[in-house]
Amino acid sequence: MSRADNRAQNVAAILAAARTEIVAHGGGGLSMRAVAREVGLVSSAVYRYFPTREALLTAMIIESYGHLADALEAGRSGRRTPATQWLALARSLRTWAVDHPHEFQLIYGTPIPGYVAPPETIPAAEAVVRPFLEAGAANDVEAFSGRKLAAQLGIVQEITPDATTSGIGAVLAEIAGLVGLLTLELAGHFVGTADPADHLFEATLQRQLHTLGIS
Template sequence: MEIKSAARKLLVEGGAPAIGLRAVARELNLSAPALYRYFASHDDLVSALVADLYDELTAFLIELRDTGADLGEQLFLIAGGLRDWALAHPAEFGLMFGSPVPDPEAVEHELTPSHQAAMRFGAVFKDLVAQVYWQRPFPSPPDAELGPELVAQLEQKSEFFDGMPAGAIYLSLTYWTRLYGLICMEVFGQLHWALEDAGAYFDAQLREIGQALGLDCPPG
């Protein structure tokens, strides 16, 4: 849709604050009230744009994943693909991942398009790790080591993580936040002081994670 294309153009040029209904209307030579026929509010427009971005990224990652010969290669492909996409689209990445994802259980009405699209994106990684675990369970910390409060929270999400036990979910979250945090630091310019090019460091981190999951990791 032209409206969302114009909003994305403004996002890339001026960041999230540049996406205003009046600004989008000017970009399209329309009046601001005309946009309300398509989007009831600024939040609705941003949610629709974020949903499109998530779906674009998800389709890109699935296409990469499906070229992998085994689970180890698939993990490397989608993780590397996420980094490549984020570096190529820093403004879009910032809009998508700079806001909290609502808790589905706290949403009384139909979930927003952006939230639904975010769940589809997350499933690409979540489902792959669950597949790895159920094919060959990787070592994970015992419940006693994690503590009852954390274990209780993790067990509540067991169904969401395809029935994995608390320790396996814990490692899945640990490895995801590790890779995600590294990508965020690189995209937002927080690694230049240490690394001119973080690609080799990212690959080394990914290889370490793959080995911990018992995967055959591609060579460096």
């Protein structure tokens, strides 16, 4: 095995062990010593791959964004209209969140004490948001047409030139709504009301199509 292959294998093993730790103890309880023990390395060896706990968390976050982006791309493949693309993306997001709740929580859940996501996570996050923007941000949405908001969103328009700034604002708000709904669903807050949340989720998607003006 080449040195590069050995390194890749060890990195994958460390990331897998770190995810096991997060499942058991949450992001705040991630221990480099425990990860090292899980993969059969001394702690100093783990630090050669990830010099800090924060670097390991960052790698996990970027990996999770990549997993979600792949799921979204697979879900929307072959969808032709903006509406069918939006529905496929939102449903893929929910399926991925339900199947991988700890990864969902890692990127969208409660902030980990002491951890601030560095700039290198931004492209990974953009890869998740971009397909939603491509599907739903082409129209003007009056409620999001304020000048101050438009000034803030100008930089986002650079990556989606066919989008309107008000459409971008509306899409970002709707993604936030989906993440919030899924956060509540995964935490069991709909038990006794809208559980299972299938019908509530689908009704939300129909309202989103109306808000975004896509069909």
